[in-house]
Amino acid sequence: MILYGSTTSPFVRRIRIFTHAIPVEFVVMDIFAGDHRKILIEKNPTLKVPFLIDDDVNVFDSKVIFRYITEKFELTAISWHQENALTLIDSVSDSLVSMFLLSKSEVDTSDDKMFFNLQRQRAKQVFNELEKQCAAGDFSEWHYPSICLFCLLDWVQFRDMADISAHQHLFSFYAANAKREEVIDTDPRD
Numbered sequence: 596m597i598l599y600g601s602t603t604s605p606f607v608r609r610i611r612i613f614t615h616a617i618p619v620e621f622v623v624m625d626i627f628a629g630d631h632r633k634i635l636i637e638k639n640p641t642l643k644v645p646f647l648i649d650d651d652v653n654v655f656d657s658k659v660i661f662r663y664i665t666e667k668f669e670l671t672a673i674s675w676h677q678e679n680a681l682t683l684i685d686s687v688s689d690s691l692v693s694m695f696l697l698s699k700s701e702v703d704t705s706d707d708k709m710f711f712n713l714q715r716q717r718a719k720q721v722f723n724e725l726e727k728q729c730a731a732g733d734f735s736e737w738h739y740p741s742i743c744l745f746c747l748l749d750w751v752q753f754r755d756m757a758d759i760s761a762h763q764h765l766f767s768f769y770a771a772n773a774k775r776e777e778v779i780d781t782d783p784r785d
């Protein structure tokens with residue numbers, strides 16, 4: 596199995612951490628330029644990472660890759676409540692990744708504009724909800740939703756896209772998991 600992705604993407608990192616004990620080759624791509632962009636165009640029409648190739652099977656999207664690996668290795672599936680938590684994490688990740696790409700495109704995302712305001716409002720609502728779920732113990736085990744939450748929290752700090760310090764439970768969760776070997780091994784700052 597070959598996982599294609601960048602070292603900075605929170606969506607790629609979650610799969611790298613999830614598969615750290617599974618033999619998956621990781622191909623690092625610069626998805627925005629050169630030969631890697633050509634490979635991306637050839638192999639994944641969504642033009643996003645991650646994607647996974649397993650012989651003749653090509654799987655797009657981290658959520659689907661998670662399901663593919665879970666089925667292939669007969670791992671424990673996640674509950675509907677956890678699926679919803681993943682949707683929360685994905686929605687804020689998508690919003691903030693879009694805002695980040697806009698900033699990189701020299702768009703001033705601090706403007707009082709409908710699109711930016713909607714993303715900010717979503718991020719606020721979702722972080723509040725995740726804080727509640729964290730307080731309720733939903734992320735007390737190191738399962739796939741926890742991995743995804745960690746990757747989001749670390750990415751927003753790495754890219755300076757949100758301040759989570761006011762969210763006491765999210766911050767404690769982050770600190771409690773930051774020293775895991777697979778987390779350190781996949782640090783986007785390295």
Ligand SMILES: N[C@@H](CCC(=O)N[C@@H](CS)C(=O)NCC(=O)O)C(=O)O
Nearest residue numbers: 604605606642643644645656657658
């Ligand atoms: N829903 C996708 C989202 C993946 C995604 O947004 N990846 C970003 C990197 S963090 C990307 O490839 N962006 C390229 C682009 O938007 O052109 C997943 O879960 O895999």
